[in-house]
Amino acid sequence: MIIHSLSGPSGTGKSTSAIQFAHENQIDAIIDDGLLILNGEKVAGTSAKFEKNTITAVRRAIFQDEQHKQQVMDALEKYQVQAVLIIGTSDKMTKKIAKRLQLEPISYFHHIEEIRSTREILMAKFIRTTQGKHVMPIPYKQVEQNFFKRFIYRGFDIFSQSKVKLGETTIVQPDFHQHVIDISKNVYVDLTKYIISQYKVIAKIDAIHFVMKDYRQILYLTVFLASPVNYDVMEKMRGLQQLISEQFLRHFEFEPSSIEIRLKGILEK
Structure with missing residues (x-):
């Protein structure tokens, strides 16, 4: 054998x-x-x-x-x-x-x-x-x-x-596992809102949804860009994804499986 x-x-x-x-x-x-x-x-x-x-x-x-x-x-x-x-x-x-x-x-x-x-x-x-x-x-x-x-x-x-x-x-959930920490989904959403509010190229947040299913966690963002758009949009969005991942890792010790960003429009910030 x-x-x-x-x-x-x-x-x-x-x-x-x-x-x-x-x-x-x-x-x-x-x-x-x-x-x-x-x-x-x-x-x-x-x-x-x-x-x-x-x-x-x-x-x-x-x-x-x-x-x-x-x-x-x-x-x-x-x-x-x-x-x-x-x-x-x-x-x-x-x-x-x-x-x-x-x-x-x-x-x-x-x-x-x-x-x-x-x-x-x-x-x-x-x-x-x-x-x-x-x-x-x-x-x-x-x-x-x-x-x-x-x-x-x-x-x-x-x-x-x-x-x-x-x-x-x-x-x-075994009997010997007595200690758990309960975190509301609102906590993940609120942290994401705060991160985005500090990100200069985002003028407005339209919607944030956080989904946890099995071992996957997906963050859906719908946002408006700030004008004037004199920057590389794709580069800035990748930067936002990276920033959110880093902050989740810092505060919760995990990174979302996927961060999906939908750009809805352009507004003055």
């Missing part, structure tokens, strides 16, 4: 990326937070995300329980897995999991920075901090059957580059 490791700090989007990454690298199975996932579905194990505290969650994730460990080992043999991706917060953790499941040595070590952009990682961390959301790379129906009293809802479908569906995700 070929063993791969994917590591990165908590909340950086490892589980979100796992199914597509495994598909692209011809990896049959994924071991993530105590679960064995095959072809996008859970086939064995119990998720660490439903433990009561972080200590028991870590123990679950590294298979300290003998019965849990044996269940996953038996499933690996039953399904004749040829390659497996072990996910953890560090190489040390994935090595420990591999040793517990008698899968060592690990052949390939991958890190989240290699497969996700800095922007995607920052957004994933922001969502974890502000909303306490954790992603499980298995279908909602498989979580619902055992944990229907928990805070869970459907995530999003995972597709290959050729648009073939590879699997689904489920969003959960």
